[in-house]
Every structure is written in C-alpha cells, then in structure tokens.
Amino acid sequence: MVENFVPMNSELLSILRCPETRQMLAVAETAVVDRLNVQVAAGSLRNAAGQPVTVKLDGGLLRADGKTLYPVRNKVPLLLVDEAIMLVR
Secondary structure, three states: OOOOOOOOOHHHHHHOEOOOOOOEEEEOOHHHHHHHHHHHHHOOOEOOOOOEOOOOOOEEEEEOOOOEEEEEEOOEEOOOHHHOEEOOO
C-alpha cells in the first residue's frame, strides 16, 4: 500500500503535462503503484532509459493514454522522460 503519497492539489495537477507527449496526467491508483513496487523489490522494473528502478515508488502520475507512469518520490513527481516507467511494452 502506498502510504506516503499525498494527492496533489487538483489545480496543479490540471496544468502538469507529460514532458514527452504533452498529454494530461492523473494520480495513479494505489493498485498500480503497489504492482510496480513488487517489481522494484524483485529487481525487474526498468525506466524508459533502461536503468533499473531500485527505489520504492511513493506514488505515480499516469499519462492520459495509460501507457506511461511518472514516479513520485518524497512527494515530488519526477517528470523526466528517462525516469518514466512504461506500462505497455
């Protein structure tokens, strides 16, 4: 269960966009983040740059098309293309 992530202000969320496609972002459901954290613990999750994700996610921002998640750590969204996690391969 994701305990640390506090949903962000809806006004801020409404202006944030995917840095790659400019699509809107939404707070990812806890089940999605939990599933990714299982992969982090197993050492099997990689980001868009191909690097292993080694730090548990506190939450995530999901791109409107549902294909990409931007991790949230310490309540800060990492909106960098290389840090994105591809959900559909």
